[in-house]
Amino acid sequence: MSRPIFRRLSVCAALLFCTSGLAQAQDHGDYDPADIEYGLSVYRSQCVTCHGDSGDGIAGVNLRSGQFRRAVSDRDLRALIANGIPDTGMLAFDLDSAEMTGIIAFLRNPNFELDAVTLGDEARGRTIFEGKGDCLSCHRVGQEGPRGSVDLTSIGTTRAPSALRRSLLDPTGTMRPIDRPVEIVTAAGERFNGRRLNEDTYTVQIIDDQGRLRSFDKDRLQQFTVHTESPMPSYGDELEEQELADVLAYLVSLKR
Numbered sequence: 001m002s003r004p005i006f007r008r009l010s011v012c013a014a015l016l017f018c019t020s021g022l023a024q025a026q027d028h029g030d031y032d033p034a035d036i037e038y039g040l041s042v043y044r045s046q047c048v049t050c051h052g053d054s055g056d057g058i059a060g061v062n063l064r065s066g067q068f069r070r071a072v073s074d075r076d077l078r079a080l081i082a083n084g085i086p087d088t089g090m091l092a093f094d095l096d097s098a099e100m101t102g103i104i105a106f107l108r109n110p111n112f113e114l115d116a117v118t119l120g121d122e123a124r125g126r127t128i129f130e131g132k133g134d135c136l137s138c139h140r141v142g143q144e145g146p147r148g149s150v151d152l153t154s155i156g157t158t159r160a161p162s163a164l165r166r167s168l169l170d171p172t173g174t175m176r177p178i179d180r181p182v183e184i185v186t187a188a189g190e191r192f193n194g195r196r197l198n199e200d201t202y203t204v205q206i207i208d209d210q211g212r213l214r215s216f217d218k219d220r221l222q223q224f225t226v227h228t229e230s231p232m233p234s235y236g237d238e239l240e241e242q243e244l245a246d247v248l249a250y251l252v253s254l255k256r
């Protein structure tokens with residue numbers, strides 16, 4: 001993956017000569033490859049008509065370079081994209097935060113060859129989500145699905161498509177620690193399964209599989225097990241490549 005900023009920085013450090021613009025570029029930090037990939041899909045849907053397939057469609061503007069005449073910091077770039085450039089063809093774009101993070105990461109690492117995640121048909125994806133994929137038996141979307149289950153209502157604003165795809169192919173490998181399923185047996189012998197909302201040294205709060213919020217003192221439990229296997233099946237074998245792309249298109253559309 002090309003990292004023009006870092007190359008520039010090392011050149012700049014080696015020469016002990018930095019303009020203020022380059023010095024400011026230093027605090028951009030690292031960018032998540034998933035964001036860069038998502039940024040390419042945003043680019044292809046919103047920017048390509050003017051800036052072209054390889055970023056040099058407009059005379060005097062080169063989006064392949066990772067640096068810009070009119071923007072130095074990431075904050076400048078965000079403002080430029082959100083407000084447009086008055087009296088030019090550069091429009092204002094109303095991007096949600098995942099899209100904005102993606103496009104900034106992409107403009108800083110402009111790899112036009114990245115293999116972006118293929119998104120299929122949103123409507124077909126919904127049918128699979130509610131039918132064959134059986135996703136609603138564990139997930140909530142809007143008013144549907146069991147109460148207290150993992151809520152995907154606005155998953156499209158918080159996760160990049162490539163991250164969503166990894167979740168479908170490898171649920172256990174991508175499971176975040178707080179999402180690990182827990183099994184609790186109280187001193188009185190009552191058993192609860194659920195997922196944690198919160199945990200500290202002494203207490204744990206869970207949503208049980210009936211959708212009820214429960215709180216326990218840990219030192220009064222007979223058993224407190226945190227499972228590292230996700231209950232979600234891996235969909236690599238269960239769905240065809242096209243079906244996966246359709247489900248992804250549906251997940252990406254969930255933005256509320």
Ligand code: HEC
Nearest residue numbers: 046047050058061068069070071081085088089090091093
């Ligand atoms: C309708 C055509 C159009 C679309 C769509 C468009 N742009 Fe632009 N963009 C322009 C034009 C024209 C300029 C040059 C403005 C000028 O400086 O005269 C520009 C300039 C820019 C610049 C400043 C470059 C520099 O060197 O300062 C950036 C960054 C940029 N566009 C990013 C984007 C992104 C990101 C998108 C998609 C979200 C996008 N543009 C979509 C027309 C467009």
Ligand code: HEC
Nearest residue numbers: 133134135138150164167171172174175176179230231232
């Ligand atoms: C047997 C229950 C179950 C089924 C069926 C299931 N999931 Fe999941 N899913 C979970 C659980 C529990 C988690 C949280 C733990 C994890 O990340 O694996 C999760 C996590 C996810 C995540 C990641 C959420 C995040 O915060 O990043 C996505 C996306 C997802 N599921 C989509 C789906 C889709 C799409 C389907 C149907 C094709 C599906 N799931 C079917 C239980 C299930």
